Amino acid sequence: MENSSSPRDNSQRLEQIVAYLDGELSPEESARVECQLASDEKYRQDLQSIDRTWAALDQLPAPVVGVGFSKTTMELVVGDAVGEVHARTQALPMKRRRRTLATVLMFGTCALLGMLMFRMINRDPNQRLIADLPAIHYVDLYTQFEDPDFLRVLEKTMGKPPWDSDTLATPLQQHLEQYKLVSTAETRGDWLEGLAPEEKSALRAKYNHFYGLSTAERKRLRGLHREVAEMGDGAPLATLVQYHQWLKGLPASEQYELRQQPTAQDRAREVKLLVEAKGRAAALELSDDQLHDLVAAVSKHVKQELRKRGRELSDRERRVLNNQDPAQVLGWVFRSMKQHKMQDLRQDMLQVLPNEALAELKKMSRQEFQRQVQNWLMQARVLVATRGRQGEVTEEQLEETFAEELQGATQERLLALPREEMREQLKGIYRGSDWQDRWRQGPDPSHLRPAPGRPVERDRRRGDRRPPAPPRFREGRDERNRPLHEEDQSRPHRPLPEDR
Amino acid sequence: MSISDSTAQRYTAHDPDVRLMLQVRDDDAQAFEELVGRYQQRLVSLMTRLVGRRDMADDLAQDVFLRVYRARHRYVPGSKFSTWMYTIAHNVAANALRGLARRREVNLVGRTSGEQGADPMDGAALAASGLMPTRQLEKAELGEVVKMAVMALSERQRMAVLLNKFEHMSYEEIAQVMELTPSAVKSLLSRARANLREVLDPYLQQGTRVAEGTDPA
Numbered sequence: 001m002e003n004s005s006s007p008r009d010n011s012q013r014l015e016q017i018v019a020y021l022d023g024e025l026s027p028e029e030s031a032r033v034e035c036q037l038a039s040d041e042k043y044r045q046d047l048q049s050i051d052r053t054w055a056a057l058d059q060l061p062a063p064v065v066g067v068g069f070s071k072t073t074m075e076l077v078v079g080d081a082v083g084e085v086h087a088r089t090q091a092l093p094m095k096r097r098r099r100t101l102a103t104v105l106m107f108g109t110c111a112l113l114g115m116l117m118f119r120m121i122n123r124d125p126n127q128r129l130i131a132d133l134p135a136i137h138y139v140d141l142y143t144q145f146e147d148p149d150f151l152r153v154l155e156k157t158m159g160k161p162p163w164d165s166d167t168l169a170t171p172l173q174q175h176l177e178q179y180k181l182v183s184t185a186e187t188r189g190d191w192l193e194g195l196a197p198e199e200k201s202a203l204r205a206k207y208n209h210f211y212g213l214s215t216a217e218r219k220r221l222r223g224l225h226r227e228v229a230e231m232g233d234g235a236p237l238a239t240l241v242q243y244h245q246w247l248k249g250l251p252a253s254e255q256y257e258l259r260q261q262p263t264a265q266d267r268a269r270e271v272k273l274l275v276e277a278k279g280r281a282a283a284l285e286l287s288d289d290q291l292h293d294l295v296a297a298v299s300k301h302v303k304q305e306l307r308k309r310g311r312e313l314s315d316r317e318r319r320v321l322n323n324q325d326p327a328q329v330l331g332w333v334f335r336s337m338k339q340h341k342m343q344d345l346r347q348d349m350l351q352v353l354p355n356e357a358l359a360e361l362k363k364m365s366r367q368e369f370q371r372q373v374q375n376w377l378m379q380a381r382v383l384v385a386t387r388g389r390q391g392e393v394t395e396e397q398l399e400e401t402f403a404e405e406l407q408g409a410t411q412e413r414l415l416a417l418p419r420e421e422m423r424e425q426l427k428g429i430y431r432g433s434d435w436q437d438r439w440r441q442g443p444d445p446s447h448l449r450p451a452p453g454r455p456v457e458r459d460r461r462r463g464d465r466r467p468p469a470p471p472r473f474r475e476g477r478d479e480r481n482r483p484l485h486e487e488d489q490s491r492p493h494r495p496l497p498e499d500r
Numbered sequence: 501m502s503i504s505d506s507t508a509q510r511y512t513a514h515d516p517d518v519r520l521m522l523q524v525r526d527d528d529a530q531a532f533e534e535l536v537g538r539y540q541q542r543l544v545s546l547m548t549r550l551v552g553r554r555d556m557a558d559d560l561a562q563d564v565f566l567r568v569y570r571a572r573h574r575y576v577p578g579s580k581f582s583t584w585m586y587t588i589a590h591n592v593a594a595n596a597l598r599g600l601a602r603r604r605e606v607n608l609v610g611r612t613s614g615e616q617g618a619d620p621m622d623g624a625a626l627a628a629s630g631l632m633p634t635r636q637l638e639k640a641e642l643g644e645v646v647k648m649a650v651m652a653l654s655e656r657q658r659m660a661v662l663l664n665k666f667e668h669m670s671y672e673e674i675a676q677v678m679e680l681t682p683s684a685v686k687s688l689l690s691r692a693r694a695n696l697r698e699v700l701d702p703y704l705q706q707g708t709r710v711a712e713g714t715d716p717a
Contacts, residue, residue, distance in 0.1 A: 015690040053700040057665050059643045063548045065541050073536050073562050077569045
């Protein structure tokens with residue numbers, strides 16, 4: 001422009017004028033422009049020229065739209081719409097198929113994602129059970145040792161035959177097959193399906209036990225199972241299942257002691273000692289009938305003694321023996337034997353004992369032999385004293401019978417049974433069966449010891465001797481130490497026969 | 501860009517053309533016909549002034565209406581209907597002008613194209629000052645001069661000027677149509693008016709030839 005302002009100032013000045021004319025300024029800016037207009041002639045002229053040329057734009061020719069414009073526009077649009085509908089109609093089946101496919105895919109994907117999320121959040125316990133079944137089912141076994149080499153050490157330590165035949169109530173092959181069923185992923189489901197309700201209940205207890213262990217311990221047990229399974233079908237596997245069956249009959253306290261052994265050699269040695277001790281205890285454990293026969297033999301001998309030495313006896317002794325109360329008579333015999341009297345009774349008693357017991361007796365010293373006979377007499381006294389108990393039996397009576405009248409081996413045997421079976425056997429022991437009648441009738445010839453070489457047939461009736469621990473499912477390992485109700489964790493000390 | 505429900509409700513309430521377009525969205529042919537009737541004159545005028553050729557304006561305006569119709573199902577009232585439609589018109593016109601430029605068919609001076617120089621602005625100034633004597637300018641002739649002055653503007657200045665002058669759009673609305681900022685529109689319009697004044701004001705005031713710089717008699 002013709003003044004001395006810079007091009008930038010002129011540009012801003014023009015913008016301000018144009019914006020003022022277009023009504024785009026704020027009231028304050030408009031006021032400033034108007035002040036400028038009042039005082040600045042050039043500014044005013046600029047505004048007028050801008051406004052004048054702006055007004056000249058009104059002279060631009062305004063075209064007139066033809067009357068047919070609207071009609072042709074609508075025809076154009078309608079033609080386009082028809083083409084659109086036609087194209088849509090042609091594409092409809094394909095679109096529908098695509099839509100259906102997309103819907104199915106969408107639902108499928110959503111369902112899959114949902115299922116995955118659900119399984120991530122709440123993993124199916126059955127899946128966990130199946131995945132970890134070997135470690136769960138054999139949790140008591142695998143927690144016993146750290147390394148598969150223990151099985152080789154145990155096999156070597158135990159020698160052959162390593163286990164008491166009573167340890168395996170079912171054949172070894174059957175246990176091996178079960179181990180393989182549990183170890184093989186494909187057969188685990190079928191094996192689980194075939195379990196009885198009480199077996200499932202026991203497995204649930206093991207499941208809870210397994211998942212109560214630390215993550216590291218669970219990982220160790222899984223790894224240990226893999227290592228054992230990779231050892232194949234050789235002798236270590238047979239040792240494993242035999243050890244497992246034997247272990248199941250062991251009280252929890254003894255299992256704990258075994259776990260605490262520092263080395264595999266120590267543990268194997270301890271196992272061997274325990275197996276041998278239990279074998280001896282089992283051989284010396286008499287059934288109720290065998291005890292009855294023993295008592296009958298004593299009765300016969302006492303009658304003979306009464307006839308032979310009646311006058312040598314004191315009045316009190318004669319009263320006891322004539323009273324025919326078996327408990328009192330046995331008490332007299334017990335005391336007499338403690339005083340090293342009635343030495344010839346030994347031969348009479350040996351006649352009624354089973355071969356296994358005789359074999360063990362032969363290994364004993366005189367003192368050990370006498371202690372064992374006294375032990376049997378004490379058991380017989382307990383049975384005789386409890387004869388004839390009928391009617392309902394209270395929990396307290398059963399607990400008292402268990403704690404005060406049973407030997408440790410019998411207690412352990414009962415504890416290894418399922419709860420209800422243990423209760424029934426304990427009731428039978430409490431009621432004393434038909435001892436009163438048997439005492440009066442004398443020994444039953446059918447229960448007398450068979451001829452040498454003939455195996456003893458063990459009566460499997462209630463209260464008779466059984467293997468220490470037949471393989472059974474229990475409600476849980478802790479149940480073993482709970483005689484009758486869960487709160488009773490402690491057992492009273494079992495008195496020795498001599499203490500009674 | 502997403503448009504809030506409140507914005508859509510506001511424009512629906514205040515702009516009857518928005519309500520018509522919503523009916524078009526629901527495939528109401530009568531509503532579309534009414535919209536065509538309302539906007540055909542304005543649109544044809546805009547296109548004529550933008551491209552400078554009457555014969556193309558009808559086709560371009562119909563193209564705009566067709567695009568409006570095709571876009572009906574996607575329409576969301578985020579502005580006045582006219583703003584939305586002129587955005588489409590701007591794109592259509594820009595494409596047409598680019599096509600014309602490629603074919604070298606742009607005729608900035610219309611029927612006097614043989615007499616103008618290479619620069620449209622120079623041609624317009626020459627036509628306005630030298631070819632038409634003082635005080636003999638008829639209204640039709642003045643229209644032609646103004647037309648030449650407008651056509652001498654750049655495409656963007658021309659669009660902004662036409663929307664501001666004949667569609668009475670605010671800077672903000674023009675910015676929306678042309679996808680600019682309001683301050684850019686302000687600057688654009690300022691330069692356009694300066695250009696128009698440079699060509700038209702001397703003649704309008706004195707009828708003298710700008711190119712020669714002589715005073716009127």
